[in-house]
Each structure stands twice: as C-alpha cells, then as structure tokens.
Amino acid sequence: SFTGQIKAFKIQRPSSGGDLPQTGEYSFPVARRVNSASAMMMGDDVENGNLGPYLDRPRTFPNMRSKPYTPLELFEGYLGETAHSNISFLDQLLRFLSIILAYVCPSVGFGVMVFIIVVVLMNLKWKNMIFRILRGINVRVLVILLFLGFGYVFYIGASTSPIIVFVFSVCIVSFLLSIYLTKWVLSKDEGPPEMAQISEAIRDGAEGFFKTQYGTISKMALLLALVILSIYLFRNTTPQQESSGLGRATSACITVAAFLLGALCSGVAGYVGMWVSVRANVRVSSAARRSAREALQIAVRAGGFSALVVVGMAVIGIAILYATFYVWLGVDSPGSMKVTDLPLLLVGYGFGASFVALFAQLGGGIYTKAADVGADLVGKVEQGIPEDDPRNPAVIADLVGDNVGDCAARGADLFESIAAEIISAMILGGTMAQHYPSGFILFPLVVHSFDLVVSSIGILSIRGTRDSNVKVPLEDPMTILQKGYSVTIILAVLTFFGSTRWLLYTEQAPSAWLNFSLCGLVGIITAYVFVWITKYYTDYKHEPVRTLALSSSTGHGTNIIAGVSLGLESTAIPVLVISVSIISAFWLGHTSGLVDETGSPTGGLFGTAVATMGMLSTAAYILTMDMFGPIADNAGGIVEMSQQPESVREITDVLDAVGNTTKATTKGFAIGSAALASFLLFSAYMDEVSSFAREPFKQVFIGGLLGSMLIFLFSAWACAAVGRTAQEVVKEDYKEKPDYGRCVAIVASASLREMIKPGALAIVSPIVVGFLFRVLGHYTGHPLLGAKVVAALLMFATVSGILMALFLNTAGGAWDNAKKFIETGALGGKGSESHKAAVTGDTVGDPFKDTAGPSLHVLIKMLATITLVMAPVFL
DSSP, rough: OOOOOOOOOOOEEEEEEESSOOOSOOOOOOOOOOOSSSSOOOOSSSOOOOOOGGGOOOOOOOOOOOOOOOOOOOHHHHHOOOTTTTTHHHHHHHHHHHHHHHHGGGGOOOHHHHHHHHHHHOTTHHHHHHHHHHHHSSSHHHHHHHHHHHHHHHHHHHOOHHHHHHHHHHHHHHHHHHHHHHHHHHHOOOOOOOOHHHHHHHHHHHHHHHHHHHHHHHHHHHHHHHHHHHHHHSOOOOOHHHHHHHHHHHHHHHHHHHHHHHHHHHHHHHHHHHHHHHHHHHHHHHHHTHHHHHHHHHHHHHHHHHHHHHHHHHHHHHHHHHHHHHHHTTTTTSEEEGGGGGGGHHHHHHHHHHHHHHHHHHHHHHHHHHHHHHHHHHIIIIIITTOOOOTTHHHHHHHIIIIIIIIHHHHHHHHHHHHHHHHHHHHHHHTTTSSTTHHHHHHHHHHHHHHHHHHHHHHHOOOOOOOTTTTOOOOOHHHHHHHHHHHHHHHHHHHHHHHHHHOBBBBTTTTTHHHHHHHHHHHHHHHHHHHHHHHHOOOOTTTHHHHHHGGGGGGGHHHHHHHHHHHHHHHHHHHHHHHHHHHHHHHHHHHSOOBTTSSSOOOOHHHHHHHHHHHHHHHEEEHHHHHHEEEEEEEHHHHHTTTEEEEEEEEHHHHHHHHHHHHHHHHHHHHHHHHHHHHHHHHHHHHHEEEEEETTOOOOOOHHHHHHHHHHHHHHHHHHHHHHHHHHHHHHHHHSSHHHHHHHHHHHHHHHHHHHHHHHHHHHHHHHHHHHHHHHHHHHHHHHHHHHHHHHHHHHHHHHHHHHHHHHHHHHHHHHHHHHHHTTTGGOTTSSSHHHHHHHHHHHHHHHHIIIIIEEEHHHHHHHHHHHTTGGEEE
C-alpha cells in the first residue's frame, strides 16, 4: 500500500446553490490509498477549518487522485496493478485475448483448464505470475498463439457440428464489436479535472469491493465444488451413463469442472458490467455539457459493450463445453455416450453461474441500498441538502453501490438466466432428438447467437447528433430507447422464424417448425408485454406513479400504503401473461405433430422451452437498457458533486429518471424469463429423478408450504440486512466531518457480513429438506418421499418467488419515480412536504427493488439448478 496526500479545493457552481449557504471553510481529510484488495480509506487529519453543520460547509470534493489515469486497465485493474501508458491498444488487446484463451481454450487439455480455474478461484500467488508471463510475451508470439487457439476452437467445433462453427463465429464477431464499442466510449473526454477525480473515487471503491466480495464467493464456490465432487463420486449412475461406460469419477470431474467454469464466467460477466460503468459514467457527465443525445449514446454503447460480452460469454462458454465433451468422450461412436444425453453434462455450468449470481446480487444489493438509504436519510431528510451533494459523506458509497449492485450483479444475473435457459432447453432438445434431427439440441445456441446480431443492430441504431455543439430540443430518451427495442424485436422475429425452419424442420412433421416459430413469437410478445407492464407501473408518465405521488401530499403513511398496494396489484397482470404464455406455447408444441414410439404427442414441453428462448431472444438489448440506468445515475452524481451548471444537471436528471424505468423494466423482464426458465428446470429435475429411480413420481403439499415460507423468510432477511447496514451508515454520518472512505468501509464490511445468512438459507434449505424427508421416507416405506417434497418445495417457491419479486420490484420502482416526478416541479417540487414523503417512500422501496426483488428471481432459478444437481441426495 502507499499513501497519497491530497489538498482540498473549492468549486463555485454557476447558477445554482443559492438556497444553500456557502459560508464556512472546511478542508477535506487526507485520503490514503490502500492495496487493491481493500476499500479506500480516509484519514483523520483535518487541515485548518471550521467544523460546522452540513449546511454551513462549502460544497467541495477532495482531490482523490494519486495516480495517472489510463483508460485501458481491464486486467491490470483486475490484478490491482498500474497500467503502463507505453503499451499500445493493440498490445493490450492481444494480451487480453490471450488471457481469455488461457481460461477457455481446450487446446491445453481439459485437466489444465480445470487447474487454471481452481488457481484463479483460490486467488493463489501463481495467478499474478501467470498473467505477468503472458503480458511479457512478444506481440508476434501472441498473435501466433491466438491464431492457434482460435484454430483449435474452430477445429473442435467443426468436429462436432457446422452449427457450432456458426455459433463460434457469431460470438467472436460480437466480441470484436464490443471491443469497438469500448474503444469508442473510452475515446470520449472525461471533462474537467473535478469530474475525473470523483470518477476515480467511485472506480476505486467499486473495484475494491468487487475484489473483496468475489474473493469470498470464490472460496465458497471451491468448497461447494468439493462437496459436489464427493456426492457425485458416491452417486448412483443413470442407465445412460452405464450404457456409455461413463464412470462415477469421470462424471464427477465433468460436473465439477463445468461448475467452476460457470462460476468463473459468471464472475467475469459481473466484472465486465462494473468495469465499463465506472469508466463510462464520467464520459456521460462530460457529454451532458454539450448534448443530451451524445450523453445518451455514450451510456447506451457502454451498456451495449457489457451486454454483448455477457451474452456472448454465456453462449460460447456452453458451446465450448459441448464441443469439448463431444470430442473428448467420442460421442455417438460405438459404445460411447449418445449425443442426446450430452446436454445433461452441462448442468454444473448453470449451477456455477447461479451460485455466483445469487451472492453477487445479494452482496451488491445490500451494499448499494444500504449506502443509498443512509445517504438519503442523512442528506435529504435530516440535513435538507440535495441528492449527491459532496457534503454528504455517504454519497461516494451510494455511487459505488450503483456499480457493484446494478451493474456487476445484473451482469452475473442475466448471464445466469441465459445459461440456465440454454441448458434446460438443450436437455429437452436431447429428448426430442432421440426421434428427430439433432438440431433440436443446438437450437438454443443458434437463437442466442442471433440475439447478439439483432441486439447489436438495435444498439448501433441509437446515434448521436451530427454536431454535438448544436443545441437541439431535448428528446425523450425513453422514446429513443423504445425505437431501438422495436428494431431489435422486428429483427428477432425474422431470425427466429429462419432458425426454426433451419434446425427444427423434420420430414415426419413438415409443419412442426411453424408451430415452434409461433411458440417463439409467444415468448417475444411476452417479453414486450412484460416490459410494457413494468413501464406502466413504474414510469411517472402513467397513472399509477402519478397517483402514488399524489398520495405523498397527505403524508408519509399514505405514501407507504399506496406504494405497497400498487406493488401487490402489479402482480396480477404478469401472472396472467405468464400463464397464458405457458399454456399457449405448450398447446402449440403439443399440436406440432411430433410423436414418440407409441404415437403420443411429445412437443408440448419443448414448445414452452422455445417460448422461453423467444422471450430471451432480445436479452442483449434488454441488458443494455439495464446498464444504461446506473451509468446515467452515476453521471448525475458526478455532475452534482462537481458543481456543474443547472442545464447540465437537467439533462442528467432526465437520463436518470429514464434509467430508473429501464432498470425496473429489466427486472420485470428477468422475473418473467425466470418463471419460464424455472418451469423448464423443474421439468428437467423430475425427468432426472425418474431416470435415477426408474419410476414416475408426484410432488407433495408439505414441500409447497416450505417453499413458500422460504421465499418470505429470504425476502425478510434481505430487507432487514439493508436496514441494519443503513443504520450503521446513519450513525457514522452524524459525525462532523464527511469521511467518505469510512462510509465505504462500513457499507462494504456490513454488506459482506449480511449476505451470508440469506445466501446460506437459499443453498442449504432444499438440501436439508430433501435429505430429512429421504430419511423419513426410508423408515416409512416411501423411498421417493425426499424427492417428492423437494419437487413441491421447488414448485411453490417458484410461484411464490415470482409473485413476491414482482411486488417488490414494481413497488420500489414506482416509489422511486414518484419522487422523481415531484422533483420535476409537480406538487410543490423539491423541498416540499410532498417531496419529503416521497423520499420516505423511495427509501422504503430501495431494498425492495434492488436487494430482495432482484435476489428472488436469482433464488428461484438457483433452487431449480441446485435440486437438479443434488438429486442423488434425495433418493
């Protein structure tokens, strides 16, 4: 660690701040940079100044910089090393790609890949040495290694199927596009020095928390990997494994390797989301000084980079695993595994992704909302100073939370959603491929490859003005984003119909592909309706939020009552939409003409899988809109803290309000996709249990009660964690001097501590319930009792989790935008009694929409994957 001395400086804000006294001199404390794995800390030294109350303090922000800023610090930042300014963009790009290949390229052998994953997760000292060796290699050698690596990846793809080669090609092109978007965003200026200094503080806090959090998660992941290894070494083998000669040890190693790779990729997906947001926020702030459209374009393209990387990693990760297993196990050769059983080996990948996503969402959610609640209570309610005011010591922790909670956690969340949906659909496709073409297995990979294509077009369709210096009327950013979404949806429908005709056509049922195309259309419509419903309930342009804002005029209590009732009401329409979608897709698949040996229709369940694919066929663009929200929020905070003119803050306020809506719509989208994906995973779980037990079974009612209880208890603990952590922030904020680093440290340590209990509840509950009822069934003559109870627990937890997540997400989003609506000048505007009541509602809604709500839709998918992986324990 090293220490950097800083000096305070004062910024005069033009045309603003007249309502707040600017008297009183206060110098900010000395900042001390600690090592990269620790949070930024502030010293106790105070230079000559007068420690008065908040309103008497000058609106200043300390110079937080102690090193030159170099934009391209992707892996140097990850390792906590300073970037070298003499390294060209091409050199860094080549070294970055070589590191990626070191993780995923199977040319080094499957065992070496597993070893590297374990080394990274354990954070061994060898990790830095490996990266230094890679970075020290000559660029020409790296080029040769890259070509060899890509050549081998395409070789195993060609040895598997031409479809896999197509998937690889699309993913690589999308990665190249994401690199272009990154270079474009980083080429924009950072604005005046005070903006860059604030952004530096946010970035250091976010990266410090990320490394600490993921270090904890990685240790838990490795421990769980050992548990899975032990279980699979002693589990019963399926008839398919017995016929293919796949032993217990091989099956155990495959599952553990897939689990670790899924966990690693999920962590990288979260890091990518955070990495781009902490670098784009200051550029959006700077662009807002010139043009609202340019600021919007930068935020969208920064979110697009993260979205393309997250979706591309999910697709190419599963494709590489599939191709590696296909070649390594000699699939479809005499005496080996059949290709129809191969997708079952990918289950561990989905479980690893779910495991990391749950704790990332929990830890990040607790952090971001504890800091937000503490900052709001001290700043807006108690001291009466504006949002993101530099005199509030919790404001940096709040802005850090937007990145670790909304960006990093959401990237891991969407990665897990896509991975779970692809794997469950491939398992069902394997069942269909026993009688029909193998295209049924690879169809999900092709759909999401086209998702990368159509979403890229939608992202690039949002363009800035030709001359950023020409002032144009402020256009509604939501209208611009909706236009891009409409372009993406139209292209998604066209590519979906083409994909089904290409891969799902069969001579036994020539019109089946058309039925499945309509199933996909059902899913796409469902996604659009979910986005519209969430927007209706959370955007202040519509009646529900305006009614909620009006309730604030009569006090805090009526605001809370109205918000809770709005959230409860908002669960009805989405449940009806999901129900109609599942029934419609099942009926279309059932009537597709596909039958088994006995002549019974078999396409119903696969029809629901296709509908889920359709719903997620625009996932990259949806994730782009989600990443837009926290980037715009951070930009507004930087503008406020750097004391920019009111005209700039007006632009960022509009972007922030739209960002709140896009974050809410993305959460609604994630809930809907989680419902359909969990339905598929539940079906896969029942199929695997039947395969092990060699007999069908039904679930029992008591498991349903336990599943519903699990959802409510998890939500209670998640919200209570935010409250307890926020109390610590409030206590700290009563101190006289604004110690930013102290607040960051408090929130970081408390959020990491508080995430353990609800996370452990989610993981341990299904295992304990299944094992206890298995023992009970053994003594009562019901050998499948444990599996039946877990099936019921999973079903009811999924249903209850969907309803609870919808309620929490919608109520929180509506509270947030009701406050924003009042801040536009309605009902008395900022500082009025209505505004104070709305701030209270927003405070209550924060843990709803950003902690408990998002964690729930990760929880229900994780419950499905953990029961699928742990099925042998219940038999």
